[in-house]
Amino acid sequence: MISSTKKFFIALMLFLPAVASAQPNLVTTIKPLGLIANDIAGNHANVEVLLPDSASPHDYALRPSDLKKISAADAVFWVGPELELFLEKLLGDADNAVRLTTYPGMPVRYFDEGAHGHDDHDHHGHSHDGIDGHIWLGPDQSIVIAQAVKDKLVKLDPSHAKDYESNYARFKADLESAKSSLETRLSAIDNKGYFLFHDAYGYFEDAFKLNSLGHLTINPERKPGAKTLVAIRGAIKKGQAQCVFSEPQFNPAMVSTLVKGTDAKVLVLDPMATDLKVETNQYVDFLNQLGSQYLACFSEI
16 A cells, blocks of 8 residues: 555656756757767767758758757857858847857958969858858867857756866867877978868968968859869979869869879868768867878878
8 A cells, every 4th residue: 555645745756847857959050060069068968960961051951850950959059151151040140059250269260361362253152251161170260169069068058067168178188189290290291282172271271381272163062263273284284283182072073184194193171071970970080080181192191
């Protein structure tokens, strides 16, 4: 027999709300941001990436499922209209949105600083007159991104604040170690002549004192102009470039044509971490992957 006192407490427990609340749900627009967010969240928050691997953040059409994911998120981390212009109206004033280009302490660069010449100006999708939105490609900028995630999680889930602080400290230490190692290896390279497919790597190149000879296109959704291709082909034939970097989202045939009959290599830079997984990889894996491709261009590895 169950006593009347026990019956009372059983009934009371059935009507009490659960003590443990659901984990914070974080959404990042692109996978590299997801890698950073997951490094900080650890086991205490869920991290989802909005854009598929094959999609470009410069020009993406939101689906109904995307809108649902955004509205259900406790926090949505986006670079800003400099990259994801399609989200400007939706996230500009949203309470759950964290814009990273304007986050306190974010060191941004501008496209007109050290920009290489090109023969076409394309303002569709994202601007190349102001802030460079590819902030996740810079080690120093990524530390601020991690700080933004940590700050938001501490507010959303203060019971795990110490863990978030610890994860952030580990992230920063690991990133600074990886950066130092890459600086040492890249500084030993004398000739750094290369061309890029896409004008996106300024933050990485600033961090490691690299200078490309130019890029095939500003906006990856547009084909390079004929004048640009002729100029790049001429430079490659003169032996000025050790390699040309393509990207996995684009047909490499054009790049292969540019280097045909020369000693220049064709290598791939993946700014979107296509072959990495948020569940198993870390941001330092992404940074080291980029560094390895630059080193491969310069024949160290």
